[in-house]
Amino acid sequence: DAGITQSPRYKITETGRQVTLMCHQTWSHSYMFWYRQDLGHGLRLIYYSAAADITDKGEVPDGYVVSRSKTENFPLTLESATRSQTSVYFCASSYGLAVSYEQYFGPGTRLTVT
Amino acid sequence: GQSLEQPSEVTAVEGAIVQINCTYQTSGFYGLSWYQQHDGGAPTFLSYNALDGLEETGRFSSFLSRSDSYGYLLLQELQMKDSASYFCAVRNSGNTPLVFGKGTRLSVIA
Numbered sequence: 001d002a003g004i005t006q007s008p009r010y011k012i013t014e015t016g017r018q019v020t021l022m023c024h025q026t027w028s029h030s031y032m033f034w035y036r037q038d039l040g041h042g043l044r045l046i047y048y049s050a051a052a053d054i055t056d057k058g059e060v061p062d063g064y065v066v067s068r069s070k071t072e073n074f075p076l077t078l079e080s081a082t083r084s085q086t087s088v089y090f091c092a093s094s095y096g097l098a099v100s101y102e103q104y105f106g107p108g109t110r111l112t113v114t
Numbered sequence: 115g116q117s118l119e120q121p122s123e124v125t126a127v128e129g130a131i132v133q134i135n136c137t138y139q140t141s142g143f144y145g146l147s148w149y150q151q152h153d154g155g156a157p158t159f160l161s162y163n164a165l166d167g168l169e170e171t172g173r174f175s176s177f178l179s180r181s182d183s184y185g186y187l188l189l190q191e192l193q194m195k196d197s198a199s200y201f202c203a204v205r206n207s208g209n210t211p212l213v214f215g216k217g218t219r220l221s222v223i224a
Contacts, residue, residue: 031211033211035214041216042201042214042215042216043157043203043214043217044214045211045213048211097205097210097211097212098144098145098164099144099145099146099147099162099163099164099203099204100145100162100164103157103159103212105156105158106156107155107156108156
């Protein structure tokens with residue numbers, strides 16, 4: 001199906017473990033983004049990518065790693081999960097950065113780090 | 115630095131009109147967007163303003179005044195389904211992504 005998907009939708013992991021959140025889009029959008037959403041903080045950008053093999057840091061990149069070997073996929077890895085990384089993670093994609101380009105968000109991954 | 119300010123909560127009556135304000139302080143400005151998010155859902159795009167003035171999309175309108183660093187989202191004929199969080203977001207340079215505000219939670223009551 002066309003669109004943007006995320007997996008898993010829910011994840012519980014332990015402190016110190018590595019966890020990867022997956023994001024896949026079928027529109028061939030150039031740009032992809034990872035956000036985290038916490039109560040009281042709105043949406044904060046973690047990393048974004050302008051194209052395959054081009055990634056850049058956002059507002060809160062520490063503790064996260066991204067890669068983009070294919071245009072359609074943009075996985076986010078927490079190398080050693082901490083409790084402060086408990087959050088809802090949204091992936092998004094768009095044709096470009098201009099405000100006229102809608103960002104399409106995936107359904108989100110709710111991550112709990114115990 | 116950059117900052118966006120919007121009220122944390124707004125309550126309005128079904129059928130009424132509500133305005134959600136957004137003020138911003140940025141080093142540059144390349145446009146303002148609005149997104150809606152229902153509880154448990156993903157944000158969805160509502161509108162954008164790159165130039166001053168009012169943009170209308172059905173019951174929703176968005177306004178921008180670049181000289182005042184201010185914008186607002188206007189929702190008319192409120193319906194219960196409009197209960198959601200609303201985020202303003204700005205681009206402050208030509209090659210950086212949107213920066214989102216913390217959101218305004220709108221509650222529509224009967």
